[in-house]
Amino acid sequence: xxxxxxxxxxxxxxxxxxxxxxxxxxxxxxxxxxxxxxxxxxxxxxxxxxxxxxxxxxxxxxxxxxxxxxxxxxxxxxxxxxxxxxxxxxxxxxxxxxxxxxxxxxxxxxxxxxxxxxxxxxxxxxxxxxxxxxxxxxxxxxxxxxxxxxxxxxxxxxxxxxxxxxxxxxxxxxxxxxxxxxxxxxxxxxxxxxxxxxxxxxxxxxxxxxxxxxxxxxxxxxxxxxxxxxxxxxxxxxxxxxxxxxxxxxxxxxxxxx
Numbered sequence: 001x002x003x004x005x006x007x008x009x010x011x012x013x014x015x016x017x018x019x020x021x022x023x024x025x026x027x028x029x030x031x032x033x034x035x036x037x038x039x040x041x042x043x044x045x046x047x048x049x050x051x052x053x054x055x056x057x058x059x060x061x062x063x064x065x066x067x068x069x070x071x072x073x074x075x076x077x078x079x080x081x082x083x084x085x086x087x088x089x090x091x092x093x094x095x096x097x098x099x100x101x102x103x104x105x106x107x108x109x110x111x112x113x114x115x116x117x118x119x120x121x122x123x124x125x126x127x128x129x130x131x132x133x134x135x136x137x138x139x140x141x142x143x144x145x146x147x148x149x150x151x152x153x154x155x156x157x158x159x160x161x162x163x164x165x166x167x168x169x170x171x172x173x174x175x176x177x178x179x180x181x182x183x184x185x186x187x188x189x190x191x192x193x194x195x196x197x198x199x200x201x202x203x204x205x206x207x208x209x210x211x212x213x214x215x216x217x218x219x220x221x222x223x224x225x226x227x228x229x230x231x232x233x234x235x236x237x238x239x240x241x242x243x244x245x246x247x248x249x250x251x252x253x254x255x256x257x258x
Contacts, residue, residue, distance in 0.1 A: 020053050033070035093230040097223045098125040105216050107203035114152040117143050133181050133202045147171040147185040148200045155187045155195040170220045172213040174205050182208040186224035189233035199224045
């Protein structure tokens with residue numbers, strides 16, 4: 001008789017470790033060093049706690065003190081950052097989200113980046129429907145007027161065009177270049193709000209209608225925000241599309257079937 005497998009124990013975080021990590025996370029871009037008062041204001045920790053934590057961080061090479069008594073980040077963080085960069089696999093973060101979007105919407109999902117005046121399909125998961133747009137990973141397509149290309153063009157232009165703040169995201173186009181294809185796209189960001197690429201859904205205009213796009217918009221927005229978090233980024237403030245209209249019972253049945 002096999003022994004019954006034990007359930008994994010319920011674990012909780014260690015408060016002191018969380019305080020230590022919050023101390024390191026208090027540093028922002030452009031900070032050469034921070035005073036004890038600044039660290040206390042940013043973390044909400046009392047100065048005596050910060051001083052005790054800093055002793056351990058200094059001993060491990062994460063922090064050091066300046067001649068003025070301020071704290072600055074040290075080289076151990078750079079070493080860990082380089083290890084992370086070498087082990088980071090974008091595919092491991094993108095593909096599960098694409099698969100989930102396809103399962104939720106029934107349409108093809110992809111992640112594009114800009115390559116000069118073209119758009120590169122970096123990752124893609126096809127719709128289960130036979131009628132779909134046939135694009136493969138690695139395909140280069142024109143930087144045209146489609147929703148995907150518009151997002152790539154907008155967020156790779158410096159400075160960001162003023163029109164970007166007036167658009168409703170995700171962008172949606174139907175028959176922009178191919179009269180049979182519709183698409184919708186959201187920007188994804190990396191560290192320091194750097195633009196990472198465009199997360200999109202595509203499908204035939206008979207399925208991915210304007211109404212379907214409104215229903216799918218929250219899913220695409222949530223996925224773009226989640227991918228941005230996974231890439232260490234933060235979504236900038238962007239307009240929110242109007243709420244989706246309530247689907248009729250017949251629409252709900254058709255959507256579930258699709």
